[in-house]
Amino acid sequence: MKKRILASSLITVIFALIVVTCSFIALVNIKEIDKTKEILSTYNEVIIKNNIFNDKDLNEFSINRTKVRFTIVDSEGNVINDTDNDNLENHLDREEIEEAFKNGNASTTRFSNTQGIDVVYYATKIDENTVIRASVPLSNVRVFSEGYIKYYIIIIIFVILLSLGLSLKLIRAIIYPVKELEMATYKIANGDYSRRVNIFTNDEIGSLASTFNDMAEQLQSRISDSADKQNKLEAILESMESGVIAVDNKQNVILINPYAKNLFGINRDIIGENISEYIIDYDIISFMRNVPEIETKEIKLMHPIPRELRIKKAPIINSRKIPIGIVVTVLDITDIKRLENMRSQFVANVSHELKTPLTSIKGFAETLKYVEDNNTRNKFLDIIDKEAERLTTLINDILILSNIENSNKMKEEEFNPSEVIEDVINMFVNNFNNKEVKICFEDKGTKILIGDRDKFYQMMLNLVENAIKYSNDSVKINIKTYENKDYAYVEVEDNGMGIPKEDLPRIFERFYRVDKSRAKGGTGLGLAIVKHITKMFNGEIYVDSILNKGTKFTIKIRKTKKLTDFIF
Numbered sequence: 001m002k003k004r005i006l007a008s009s010l011i012t013v014i015f016a017l018i019v020v021t022c023s024f025i026a027l028v029n030i031k032e033i034d035k036t037k038e039i040l041s042t043y044n045e046v047i048i049k050n051n052i053f054n055d056k057d058l059n060e061f062s063i064n065r066t067k068v069r070f071t072i073v074d075s076e077g078n079v080i081n082d083t084d085n086d087n088l089e090n091h092l093d094r095e096e097i098e099e100a101f102k103n104g105n106a107s108t109t110r111f112s113n114t115q116g117i118d119v120v121y122y123a124t125k126i127d128e129n130t131v132i133r134a135s136v137p138l139s140n141v142r143v144f145s146e147g148y149i150k151y152y153i154i155i156i157i158f159v160i161l162l163s164l165g166l167s168l169k170l171i172r173a174i175i176y177p178v179k180e181l182e183m184a185t186y187k188i189a190n191g192d193y194s195r196r197v198n199i200f201t202n203d204e205i206g207s208l209a210s211t212f213n214d215m216a217e218q219l220q221s222r223i224s225d226s227a228d229k230q231n232k233l234e235a236i237l238e239s240m241e242s243g244v245i246a247v248d249n250k251q252n253v254i255l256i257n258p259y260a261k262n263l264f265g266i267n268r269d270i271i272g273e274n275i276s277e278y279i280i281d282y283d284i285i286s287f288m289r290n291v292p293e294i295e296t297k298e299i300k301l302m303h304p305i306p307r308e309l310r311i312k313k314a315p316i317i318n319s320r321k322i323p324i325g326i327v328v329t330v331l332d333i334t335d336i337k338r339l340e341n342m343r344s345q346f347v348a349n350v351s352h353e354l355k356t357p358l359t360s361i362k363g364f365a366e367t368l369k370y371v372e373d374n375n376t377r378n379k380f381l382d383i384i385d386k387e388a389e390r391l392t393t394l395i396n397d398i399l400i401l402s403n404i405e406n407s408n409k410m411k412e413e414e415f416n417p418s419e420v421i422e423d424v425i426n427m428f429v430n431n432f433n434n435k436e437v438k439i440c441f442e443d444k445g446t447k448i449l450i451g452d453r454d455k456f457y458q459m460m461l462n463l464v465e466n467a468i469k470y471s472n473d474s475v476k477i478n479i480k481t482y483e484n485k486d487y488a489y490v491e492v493e494d495n496g497m498g499i500p501k502e503d504l505p506r507i508f509e510r511f512y513r514v515d516k517s518r519a520k521g522g523t524g525l526g527l528a529i530v531k532h533i534t535k536m537f538n539g540e541i542y543v544d545s546i547l548n549k550g551t552k553f554t555i556k557i558r559k560t561k562k563l564t565d566f567i568f
């Protein structure tokens with residue numbers, strides 16, 4: 001660019017110089033020739049007027065120190081006299097001579113055959129028979145002769161240098177802003193959107209720069225807008241508790257959020273890759289492949305972890321209203337399904353549990369109408385009473401459980417767990433249900449717990465009751481409390497019938513009873529209640545059991561710090 005501007009401005013300057021010089025020379029020459037012709041005409045008239053035709057006088061006339069040549073020609077064209085040459089040919093064909101005979105005066109500038117150079121002629125008629133012609137070589141007239149060339153070259157060099165200097169200034173005025181614009185464009189293209197150009201001229205380049213800066217401003221604000229939107233979208237997608245996958249029409253992944261990746265066991269970036277290589281589930285892939293319409297479906301995922309999913313797809317439409325892919329949202333409904341299952345199972349269990357004693361009560365009550373014998377009648381009444389008792393226990397347990405489940409905040413009172421345990425022990429001293437009961441209490445635990453005292457009581461009651469229920473006639477129970485670091489521990493150990501290993505994981509489930517044949521009149525809700533209460537205390541419960549040897553339940557509760565603990 002720089003070179004091109006330099007070359008074209010130099011060419012222009014040189015061309016202009018040539019044109020100007022030529023025109024100037026031509027103009028000046030014409031003027032000088034005219035002036036010479038005038039002088040020659042004056043010389044002719046002076047000679048005619050003074051009648052001085054001898055060579056001596058004629059040789060006195062000169063122009064620019066060059067002697068003027070005079071030629072006198074008669075009407076026949078014969079050269080009567082010539083100051084420079086003898087024996088000249090007939091001159092009638094010379095145009096200035098011919099015209100002078102016709103019009104009195106004539107001048108011309110032409111090549112002289114006699115002298116072999118360009119010559120300026122002026123012919124004046126003396127009388128009808130003679131014409132005098134004065135002439136000087138054209139070289140004598142030219143202002144721009146060889147002598148001036150050196151000055152001319154100096155001027156040309158000076159003009160060229162001047163024009164070079166001006167061109168460089170012009171280049172700087174054009175190239176610098178263009179370079180600045182180029183640099184700014186490069187920086188912006190490389191992500192530096194804050195870059196602006198510093199051109200403050202009032203010309204076209206200035207207005208181009210300010211338009212460029214406006215454009216950069218808009219670009220920056222749009223890009224930061226879209227980056228904000230992108231960040232928001234990413235934050236939403238990343239924090240979502242459901243999976244989002246967007247694929248194009250060829251099933252290549254456009255977007256996938258961490259939840260979806262986790263769900264399908266994908267642990268690397270798969271943008272641009274085909275989704276069917278990563279989700280090994282025919283149902284999901286064919287659901288994604290079908291015609292893009294809004295649709296919802298429930299699918300059982302087998303790999304990597306069995307899950308129940310609800311998936312919904314919707315088409316992605318571009319600005320020309322053409323579907324370019326689909327977006328699929330995946331909701332993990334495994335827990336919801338399990339809860340639904342549990343609920344319906346709970347209802348079925350409750351109905352079943354209630355039905356058994358009720359059927360029994362109804363049956364005995366109906367039979368009672370026809371029983372006359374007092375003994376049998378009393379026996380039947382006892383059974384009805386027992387069944388009613390069972391029904392009450394069952395309903396009580398259900399109520400306790402639902403009460404625990406529904407109360408989301410526990411009472412917060414300070415109580416001494418040892419006192420509560422003593423109260424429970426006192427309920428069963430010596431014997432219970434005709435069993436010999438021996439309870440040892442080794443109390444090395446905390447004296448303060450914070451929470452609901454009644455619930456703690458209920459928990460201990462259930463554990464001790466079970467220990468007695470599932471033991472032989474001679475029951476020995478060891479209750480221990482102790483502390484370790486921030487935790488309070490309570491152990492209830494018996495020497496009873498124990499629990500089979502395979503049942504251990506399920507004994508805390510509602511209505512789960514180890515063996516129906518044990519038939520101790522339990523509701524199957526006791527340990528479910530215990531588990532819920534330990535959860536309310538932010539604790540955990542563990543069980544160890546050896547069949548026919550005994551069972552040990554251990555409760556671990558985090559001790560809540562007393563207020564005084566916080567004061568230094």
Ligand code: ADP
Pocket residue numbers: 466467468470494496497498499507508512513514515518521522523524525526527528551
């Ligand atoms: P239930 O009200 O029927 O006793 P639980 O939920 O309290 O129901 O107990 C569930 C099952 O766990 C019982 O059916 C019983 O077989 C077993 N079980 C609970 N505690 C003990 C224990 N201390 N010794 C042996 N088995 C027990």
